[in-house]
Amino acid sequence: MAEARPEAGRRLAAGGGLSGLWSRVRAEAAFWQGALYDAVRFRRHAWLHRAHSPESRAARMLADAHFLEYGMALREARPGFGLARAARLAGDLRDGGSGGPAAHIGLATLRGWADFNRDTALPPGIAPALALTGGEGIAAGVAQAGGAPPATDFLAFAQSRRSVRHFAPGPVPEAAIRRAVAAAQAAPSSCNRQTCTAHVWTDRALIDRVRRHQAGNRTFGHELGGIAVITSDLRHWEHAGERYQPWIDGGLFAMSLCHGLHAEGLGTCFLNWSVTPATDRALRAEIGLDDSQLVIVLLGFGLMPDSASVCASPRLPEGAALRLNPPLAG
Ligand SMILES: Cc1cc2nc3c(=O)[nH]c(=O)nc-3n(C[C@H](O)[C@H](O)[C@H](O)COP(=O)(O)O)c2cc1C
Known part of the structure; x- marks a missing residue:
């Protein structure tokens, strides 16, 4: 089979023969390079033995x-x-x-x-x-929760969000961004460490400088009214068992931010950060992000047009996402 031409920057299949072998070797090397890059950065910044920052x-x-x-x-x-x-x-x-x-x-x-x-x-x-001073007036310790949450049909709300790739021109209101970030901050986090930050740009020229490092927005990124780079601070993580926790907490934070922006009536589209170490370094250099900040994902957003075409395919059947009370092994 001839090697398929890349589409939107992605090779679809490795071909046969020597070139196929070479592309498999490169894919393997890229995998280990990426894994090592992540591991070394986690090891460098996490407080495995002592909190040194x-x-x-x-x-x-x-x-x-x-x-x-x-x-x-x-x-x-x-x-x-x-x-x-x-x-x-x-x-x-x-x-x-x-x-x-x-x-x-x-x-x-x-x-x-x-x-x-x-x-x-x-x-x-x-x-x-x-005897130290500080923290007076902070409600810390235990509070009481209970009763019904504010009335919302969350299912209808969640199902009304689709990734949007057309945006209306005009500035995104800063208050909407602040409210959405407050929603993201309400996301649970491991031991309440709150390691995540949304770095947000709404200026056209700056959006373009950020987005040019990400392949998945090429066809529509010029319409974005804002872009967020979501990071987790590796210095907030402790031990080997937490080595994937930045992505988990980052995902929760990112999805809450996405829902927060959707609740403000804005259109959103996640922009993957499935990149090589070189691309990761280039983005971090562009935005002045310290080595301790792990980029989780990017999120593009903007004003909703009156009508926008979105992808229509349905979700898989419930059985793909839920196994309720399955029998245990043995
Ligand atoms: C982590 C992540 C990365 C994504 N990256 C891109 C991207 O780079 N470009 C893009 O157009 N869509 C991207 N998407 C959007 C997905 O294609 C989309 O969520 C999926 O097809 C489901 O469609 P929906 O969001 O409209 O429900 C991404 C989604 C996620 C969760």
Whole structure:
């Protein structure tokens, strides 16, 4: 079989013979190069042994604070749990200072935890941390949830979103972007570390500089009213078991952002970041993104035209997405 011509930058199949073998070798090499690139960056920035950057320390404070609030929110919450985490959080607060949002949340949570444990003997480092200032007025610890959520037909809302590849001219209102990002921030995150950021450009020339690194928008990207590069901070991750967590948290954040923009009446289209290390480096150089920031995905958006053609194919049947109460093995 002759080697198929690439379409939209993608080769459809490797041919036979020597050229096919060569293209398979290249695909294999690209796979290992990409895997190594990801692994080395995760290893370089994650706090495997110690939190060696203020960002890692901030993430650790959020994670430790979350452990404490988690324990207090359990049905069988018991004083005396989380002593080691509280001691580490107190140490980070003492060493790193209590400035910054993560420290404020950490300190407020530590106060709530200390109150919950008022009849328990606490490790010696806790009291000096409690004497720090900051975090006053933050509702940390435990809150009450319940009752019906605000009335929405989420299924109808989710099904009304389609990837849009035509946009109306005109500026995207900044307030809509801010509201959508607030929705993205409401997404759950591992140990509440909130590692993700949306880097957003709405200026035509800047959108073009960003989007030229991404192949999947070539035919319509010139119509975008905004582009978001969604990243996860690798310094917020801890151990080997979390090596894929940036993509998971990033996906949740990205989808919430996408739904947030859709709720604001904007059109959206995800733009894959399935790229080589060289392309990843080029985008990061273009936008001045530090090596510690892992690009998860891009999201194009813009004003909806009165009518836009979208892809119509339906989803697969429910059976492809749900196996309800399947029998267990054995
Ligand atoms: C991670 C991800 C990357 C995507 N990348 C692109 C892309 O580069 N270009 C594009 O036109 N669409 C892209 N899409 C959109 C998908 O093609 C689209 O979501 C899918 O066909 C389902 O259609 P719908 O979004 O209209 O429901 C991407 C979607 C996801 C989730």
